[in-house]
Amino acid sequence: MAHGKKSDEKIVFVGDSRVKKSKGFIVPPDYTAYPGKSEAFIPNFLLKEWMVGVVFLVGFLVLTIAEPAPLGFPANPSATIIPMPDWYFLFLYEYLKLPYASGDYVVLGVIGVTGVAFGALLLAPFLDTGKERRFYRRPITSSLMILAIMAIVYLTNGAWTHYSNEMEATGQKAEHIQREEEAREKRAKGLPTTNAIATKEVAIVEKEDVAMESYKKAGCITCHAADMKGAAGPSLRGIGEVHDKDAILTIIKEGYGDGKMPPMYDNAIAAGLTDKDVDHLAEWLAKQKAE
Amino acid sequence: MFKNIYNWIDERLDVTPIWRDVADHEVPEHVNPAHHFSAFVYCFGGLTFFITVIQILSGMFLTMYYVPDIINAYNSVEYLQTQVAFGQIVRGMHHWGASLVIVMMFLHTMRVFFTGSYKAPREMNWVVGMLIFFVMLGLGLTGYLLPWDNKAYFATKVTMEIANSVPYLGPVLKELMQGGTIVGAQTLTRFFALHVFFLPAVLLTLLVGHFIMIRRQGISGPL
Known part of the structure; x- marks a missing residue:
């Protein structure tokens, strides 16, 4: 309606907006100042822009469907994992590892260079005060920015290469990939795929069974604790959901998790x-299921 | 009928000037990709805003399921990711949008920088824009911790070490951010509050300033 000439509107405006014309203030340029094919923002331009937005949105949704957001395992302070910030912080992360930005020079790294770089970026209009706008006529400003971008690309690439090499050297796999693979395997076996932290306590099944005594005698309690909630080793409550009797017997005889748990059969x-006692213990452990 | 309702409201609130300020202006030829294809570089700011809106909307839906405590944070994200209808897509939009908003904002900043659009009289808008950039980085940093998986936990520990190495203020800054001596329950709730209330409030305020300044000063002229 803003463009209607013979409308019944109470107030009719002339010009661009309601900003008052007064001395000293920057008057918004009248669009006749830009000769050529200017067009109304609403609805003409916005509709076209929305079309670009829709194309963008479709691409974006295809990405979210094709590539689910990563999720690893629940935070565990004793886990061994190579720490990695989000990708847009990688250049800072890598930069702070440089010899002249860490160790004795950490103050220079954290405050000095970073402060100057970000400060200069923040205050760019007050540093580059010339009237010239074209970048090729402002060689110093432009080359500083191009240099900064090159440094960011170099550092990001360095951080990523370093990370990939370290992952390969330690034989680790990114946790979100590991979780997805495990979930796929579990799903194929019909097991629950969740890694959720248990909030409800699982009770010990058949607590009065003689196997409880064997459990204490055989030395299981040193790692799995007297209440079976786990200490150095994991909790054994509800262990029957994960392993069956044969698997448990194998674990007792051969250990588990690349030497994390030693073979305990001889100890027992x-x-x-x-x-027979050990066999009964394994059978009892296999009965440990939630509810 | 709509016209009558509009006029009824307008008589009482005088909304026409506001409406005109927001919407009634023209787009000059040199920023319109329909006339000069190279003008697509002027779309980056609008796309940044578009993704910001997506982030706000998807974030609002995520908080319907997310629980910011150290046991339920992971559980609720996992539930959202694997059980809730469309949960994976909404979380995916928020996750990838967080990266895309940085990309778009970077491109927008570069457009403004290399066209020299930050020059007088638009210095203040550049400064506000840079502050928006920093707030966005803060949102990325705080949001990264919220799923409470190992990647989030250890990255935040590194962040805390970096904060700690700031001279004089470092230890105070670190303790303020993590709400104690370790990265734990307090850190999570603190980052959640920052990510959902404090930083978005700052962001919206800055965005309003950014847009008002664009309207007052107009788009910079052709080179």
């Missing part, structure tokens, strides 16, 4: 348990 025998 030395503590006076018989092979």
Whole structure:
């Protein structure tokens, strides 16, 4: 309606906006100042821009469907993982590892160079005060920015290469990939895929069974604790959901997790348990299921 | 009928000038990609705003499920990701949008920089724009911790070490951010509050300033 000439509007405006024309203030340029094909923002231009927006949105949604947002395992302070910030912080992360930005020079790194660079960026209009706008006529300003961009690309690439090499050297896989693979395997076996932290306590099944005594005697309690909630080793409550009897027997005999748990069978025998007792213990452990 | 309703409101509130300020202006030829294809570089600012709107909307839906405590944070994100209908897509939009907004903002900044648009009389708008950039980085930093998985936890520990190495203020800054001596329950709630209330409030205020200044000063002329 803003453009209608013979409308019944109460107030009719002339010119661009309601900004008052007064001495000393920057008067918004009348668009006749730009000769050529200017067009109304609403609706003409906005509709075209919205078309660009729709194309963009489709691409964006295709990305979100094709590539689900990553999620690793729940935070565990004793986990061994190579720390990695989000990609747009990588250049800063890598930069702060440079010899002249870390160690004895950490103040220079954190405050000095970073402060000057970001400060200069923030105050660019007050440093580059010439009237010239074209970048090729402002060689110093432009080359400083191009240099900064090149440094950012170089540092980001360095950080990523470093990270990939380290991952390869330690044989690690990114946790979100690991989680997805495990979830796929579990799903194929019909097991629950969740890594959620248990909030409800799982009760010990058949607490009065003799196996509880074997559990204490055989030395399991040193790592898995007397209440089976785990200490150095993981909790064994509800372990039957993860392993069956045969798997548990194998774990007792051969250990688990690349030596994280040693083979305990000989220990158990030395503590006076018989092979039958161990077999019963494994059977009892396999019965440990939530509800 | 709409005209009558509009006039009824306008008589009481005088909204026409506001409406005209917001919407009634013309787009000059040199920034319109329909006339000069190279003018697509002038779209980056608008696209940044578009993604910011997506971020706000998807974030609002995420808070319907997300619980900011150290046990339920991961559980709720996992539930949202694997169980909730369209949860994966909404979280995906928020996750990828966070990266895209940085990309678009960078491109927009470069356009303004290399066309020298920050020169008089638009110095203040450049400064406000840079502050928006810093707030966006802050949003990225605080949002990264919220899923409370190992990647988030250890990255935040590194951030805290960096904050700690600032001379004099470092230890105070670190303790203020993590709300204690370790990265833990307090850190998570603090980052959540920053990410959802404090920083968006600052961001919206700055955006309003950014847009008002654009309207007052107009788009910079052709080179």
